[in-house]
Amino acid sequence: MKTMFLLVMSLWFCCDLLAAEQVMYQWRDKNNTLHVSQLPPQNVEYETVVIGPAQQTTAIKPQKKTTEQQQARLASCEKARKNLKILQQDLPVFIDMEDGSRQQLTDVQMDAQRTLAEQQIHLFCDDPAKH
Numbered sequence: 001m002k003t004m005f006l007l008v009m010s011l012w013f014c015c016d017l018l019a020a021e022q023v024m025y026q027w028r029d030k031n032n033t034l035h036v037s038q039l040p041p042q043n044v045e046y047e048t049v050v051i052g053p054a055q056q057t058t059a060i061k062p063q064k065k066t067t068e069q070q071q072a073r074l075a076s077c078e079k080a081r082k083n084l085k086i087l088q089q090d091l092p093v094f095i096d097m098e099d100g101s102r103q104q105l106t107d108v109q110m111d112a113q114r115t116l117a118e119q120q121i122h123l124f125c126d127d128p129a130k131h
Contacts, residue, residue: 022051032072032124045069073124080120087114 026036027046040046086093087110094102105113 024049024051028069028072030068030072032076076120076123077125080117080124084114084117084121087117 022038024036024038025040025046026034026049027041027044028034029044035041036049040048093105093110093113095105097103
């Protein structure tokens, strides 16, 4: 009987945990790196993400972005659009290596870089269709 009681209480507790909402906070730093935490950051604009019982996520957007964040986002958008334009040309593309040498991208690497640039455009640009 005691075992049955413990089993029922364990199941009730687990179900209660699954039904609870979780609140997460996400923000980008000056290098545009995404941070996610269970605690809100100090002195930084952030988004609140509520994760419900069915793993549905609802993001609550901040009211306004700081000028520094807007400028970083705009710079990232422009860089991604510029990279995509270069990658769409039928010309060889080279990257500078850490040792100072240059390496030509293969077709597979070019495709991967195009995909990355398109994802960055969707992430950073307010009007991603404009590329």
